[in-house]
Amino acid sequence: NAGVTQTPKFQVLKTGQSMTLQCAQDMNHEYMSWYRQDPGMGLRLIHYSVGAGITDQGEVPNGYNVSRSTTEDFPLRLLSAAPSQTSVYFCASSKMTSGILRRSYNEQFFGPGTRLTVL
């Protein structure tokens, strides 16, 4: 298994440009998520999905769109890049299981990350 893959590894954009960060997993995981990581801020959830066709906003969704047409793929689109979106982006996936109180996700497997610079 390749696990979680992300492309590209590095990207430089100019302000106003759009692009899509690709994320794919081959573990048949229902849950997928996108985080951004900035120095001293930890990881912040952008968007997540609990299955194909189902997406929802996380903590910092503005300026980003997602879709989940298949279980395997979860692309993140930057609509009009801004310098504030300079960050390291991580995609992650997890199997979902039924817990004592409700359905929950488990260990998240993270991709290697995409380092994005917006000039």
Added chain:
Amino acid sequence: QQPVQSPQAVILREGEDAVINCSSSKALYSVHWYRQKHGEAPVFLMILLKGGEQKGHEKISASFNEKKQQSSLYLTASQLSYSGTYFCGTERTGGGSNYKLTFGKGTLLTVNP
């Protein structure tokens, strides 16, 4: 709301123990712990769920006080490989917070020979 981790940084010698704390002001459903080495992706350590269920590695231990919304990660007999930044992530109960993990700012752990 971001959970608060303490300490922000800790330096140990091999073989010493450490405790990393994570505190939230909101009612929690679960607490997740990850370790990240410089330039790498975060790696899973432990999940603690409301109701007492735990999922994680045998060599890592943690606690979750549901009443106080606090969790602690216990690192015993530290090894050089334990060095890295430790993050706790919290998942709140209800109110549209299901499946949303909010991470703290991290605790930098350095283990020296």
